[in-house]
Amino acid sequence: MLDILRRIVQEVSSATDLRDALRVVVARIREAMRTEVCSVYLFDPEAKRYVLMATEGLNQEAVGRVSLSSSQGLVGLVGSRAEPLNIDNAPSHPRFHFLSETGEDPFQSFLGVPIIHNKRLMGVLVVQQRDSRQFDEGEEAFLVTMSAQLAGVIAHAEATGNILEIATARESRKSTRFNGAPGAAGVGLGTGFVMLPAADLGSVMDRGTDDPDAEIVLFDQALDSARAEIRKLGSQLSGELRPEELALFDVYLNMLDDNALGAEVKARIGEGHWAQGALRQVVMEYVGHFQRMEDPYLRERATDILDLGARILAHLQGASGKSLTADDFPDDCILVSEELTPGMLGEVPPSKLRGLVSVKGSSNSHVAILARAMGIPTVMGVVDLPYTQVNGLELIVDGYRGQLLSTPTDELREHYRAIYEEERALQKDLEVLRSEPAETLDGHRIPLWVNTGLITDALRSLDRGAEGVGLYRTEVPFMMRDRFPSESEQQKIYRQQLETFAPAPVTMRTLDVGGDKALTYFPINEANPFLGWRGIRVTLDHPEIFLVQIRAMMKASEGLNNLRIMLPMISSVSEVDEALHLIYRAHAEVLEEGFDIDMPQVGVMIEVPSAVFQIRDLGLRVDFLSVGSNDLTQYLLAVDRNNPRVADLYQAFHPAVLTALKLIAEGAHEVGKPVSVCGELAGNPLGCVLLMAMGYDMLSMNATNLPKVKSIIRGINMAWAKRLLDQVLQIESAQVIAAMVQLALEKEGFGRIIGPASGRG
Known part of the structure; x- marks a missing residue:
């Protein structure tokens, strides 16, 4: 059956339109299952009817004309129950509905399975037979598998309007x-x-060369052309972006440096590979490395590498003349x-x-x-x-x-x-709030900070009225090199961030790598990287790396004293004790070198469930606590928030998440330590109200969301927010909670600010 299924899928994929695909499906399934009838009924949600759209074995004149209401017949029963129906005497079933136009009277056996795509009913796939028998489990499983394949085909057809063939009575196109x-x-x-990409690296074959020098010349020419192309593309955006934002194109150019990707390709050419094959090998190795990383930001660098490789290949293949105007x-x-x-x-x-x-x-x-x-x-x-x-x-x-x-x-x-x-x-109206404090109508003040990774983020944040940095990701300098950056190199990068915000505080998270977020020069391969050797676990096992980074941070803060150090992925107090020992040691070493630096504040990130239940013990050891609400939500709900197929299960307003956040705030305050949130929930116009009511001392977010959050905080009372929180904590559904908060804010006049805000957080 597997080979038959594969052949059907391939044939369906090459079909020219939906009607052609459906004809292929019913013909091949009827043949494979040796049945007398195979039909597809597609569901029209506007008319609430199932329309016969393809059949082998029934009257062809009925196609597109015969339909059933959503509750009519065995087809309607399969759709309403959203599960297969396998019976050996269809006419005797109480839901059987006879359609004379189809000529189905003689058929006794009926097997119908729903066609469902992303929880949405698309139709019903049916096979029938004259003999009275029940289809076996293998046949039923085969039809279920085919319906899953067909669901994707139908969903794709919706985008082009082919699905409109269902609604012959309506002339308007269907929105998808x-x-x-x-x-x-x-x-x-x-x-x-x-x-489409400039060229296809996947189509390049491996081939040897008898003249490596000539291949290197070709590659150098292609590399120079690619550099010129990147500079041109950057210049075309120069009127839209700050110089610091255009630095992303400099990142591209650095990747093309002779000491980076270019050097590795030339080394492969020297080993006897032709330029195109050497390029493909090196690029795909880089791509594979980045794709295995856990951190979403760093994982996306695979796309950058692939784009660069395609552009170089296009020049190698002489295809660069096809540029768009x-x-x-x-x-x-x-x-x-x-x-x-x-x-x-x-x-x-x-x-x-x-x-x-x-x-x-x-x-x-x-x-x-x-x-x-x-x-x-x-x-x-x-x-x-x-x-x-x-x-x-x-x-x-x-x-x-x-x-x-x-x-x-x-x-x-x-x-x-x-x-x-x-x-x-x-946007124009919110610009006036830039220099205003985030303070409620009854005088409660809550600082709004930002999360940054590039200097681009930092400068944009100041334009939006940010009062500090709640999370600065330090991984980027480590990713842009083929070795660990030196202490002085790190010091320069950190100094730029600290100076940009001085005297406001900048919270720097220590190196967060490990598991599938490995460095090219520090590979780590694990079966379950999300629960593996990562974050603080890696740096504590390598104190030489940790100490260099801490010293670089401290030296960068000399004369500014606005540095805060934050430890990621903490799951036990012993990790904090060990890290603090190393941080105090680094401070002593920096003082011995003659630097005049105050001991910076040290905090921990609360990202895993174990930290929630040790919040008081952790708080007694550090100066502040910060909740990484994105990861905490992921771990509490066991949902990868960056996977679109399960993204709807990632619910920042889930009762379990809100309960955990309240426990954290209460535990931190019991030991007298400030606590913040640096995840997306802090920047959600709905979430910020609940977090403030829970008692969080500051919120850190994407700079884009800061003006909206400030506007809402300045327009409500703290007492009102606490009453809303009390009501929310009695609700058991994330969707109801989000709707309740949104409705409450709309009643207070914030419908315009919230706009189409999502309840996912």
């Missing part, structure tokens, strides 16, 4: 919605433009690709860009970082989108909910256009 992950907030309306893009361009890159973004005139959509990637992609800086609505990880088929279609990008809508109805279009206009007006 695809789910992904928010990359950059906002709403974009426009025309889809699909961009400004006239090639629609005036209201929604840029779509399997995997968007900064280079692709740079090819579109900024004045024409309305939104970005990527099948792969997450909010940590470099292109998402640039999109947030440019204010371009972006959706990442739209895994079910048939991206090659949306070119020229009318699209709407919902960067708030992480959704893409194709061929929207007039009602949807007007709804999103209103959101777009309101958001533009709101």
Whole structure:
């Protein structure tokens, strides 16, 4: 059966349209299962009817004409129960409904399975036979497997309008919605433009060479051309981005340096490989390395490497002359690709860009970082989108909910256009709050800090009125080298962050690598990296690495004294004790070298459940506590928040998450230590109210969300927020909690601020 299934899937994949695919399915399934009838009924949610869309064995004239209501017949029963129905005497079943147009009267045996895609009922797949018998388990399993394959085909067809063949009575096109992950907030309306990679590394074969010197010359030429191309793309965005944000293109150029990727390719060529094959080998090794990393931000660097490799290959293959011009893009361009890159973004005139959509990637992609800086609505990880088929279609990008809508109805279009206009007006109104404090109407003050990784983030944060840094990720300097950065190299990088915010505090998280987030020069391979050797566990096992980083941080803070050190992934007090011993030792060593530096505050991140239940013991050992709500939610709910297939299960308002957050705040205050939240929940217009009511002393968030959070805090009373929290903690459903908070804020006049805010956090 497996071989038959594989052949059917391949044939369906090559079908020209949905009707053709359905014809293939019913014909091949009927043949494979040796039944007399195989039919597909597709569900029309607007008419609430099942329409016979393909059949082998029934009257062909009934196709597209015969339909059943959602509660009618055995087909309706399969759909309503959302499970297979296998019976040997269909006419005797109380739900049997005879349709004379189909000629199905003689058929006794009936096996129907629902066609479901992402919890949505798409239709019912049916086989029938004259003899009275029950189909066996193997046959039932085969049909269930085929229905799962067919669900994806139908969902893809929706994007192009092929699915409209169901609704022959309606002339309007059907709007289709695809789910992904928010990359950059906002709403974009426009025309889809699909961009493909410059070249395909996967198609390059291994081949030897008798003239390595000639291949190196070809590679050097391609490398120079790729560098020039990256510089050009960067310059095309120079009017939209700060110089610091354009530094992302410098990261690309550094990767192309002769001491980095270029050197490794030349070494492979010297071993006897031709340039294209050597390039593919080195690039794919880098890609594999980054893809195995746990940290989402660093994992996304695989996309950057792949884009660079494709650009170099295009020049090696002489394909660089096919570059696009400004006239090639629609005036209201929604840029779509399997995997968007900064280079692709740079090819579109900024004045024409309305939104970005990527099948792969997450909010940590470099292109998402640039999109947030440019204010371009972006959706990442739209895994079910048939991206090659949306070119020229009318699209709407919902960067708030992480959704893409194709061929929207007039009602949807007007709804999103209103959101777009309101958001533009709101941004202007919020600018006046930049220098105002985040203080409630009854005088409760809560500092708003930001999370940063690049100097880009830091400068943008100051524009939004940030009062400090709640989380600075120190991994980037370690990733951009082929060795551990020296103490002096780290010191320069940390100094830049500290000076940018001085005298405001900057909280630097110590090196958070390990597990599948390994460095090229420090590989770690584990079966279960999420629960493996990572974070503080790695650095405590390598004090030589930890001490160098701590000394670099302390030296960078001389004369500023705004450094705070934070330890990641703490799961026990013994880890804190050991880390503190090393930190005090580093401070003594720095003083001996003649630096005049105060001992910085030290805190821990609360990210795993064990830390929640040791909060008092941890608090007694450190100066502050900070909750990484993203990871804590992941570990509490066992959900990978960056996986679009289970993203709807990641619920920041889950009662268990809120209970844990309240326990943390209470435990920290019992031992007199300040506690903050540095995850996305802090920047959620709904979540910030609950966190403030719980007693958190400061909130750290993405700079983009800071003005909205400040506006809400300045417009409510602390007493009101606490009453709302008390009500919320009695609720058992995350969705109900989010809806309750949203409704409460809307009643207080914040509907405009909340806008399309999601309850996921």
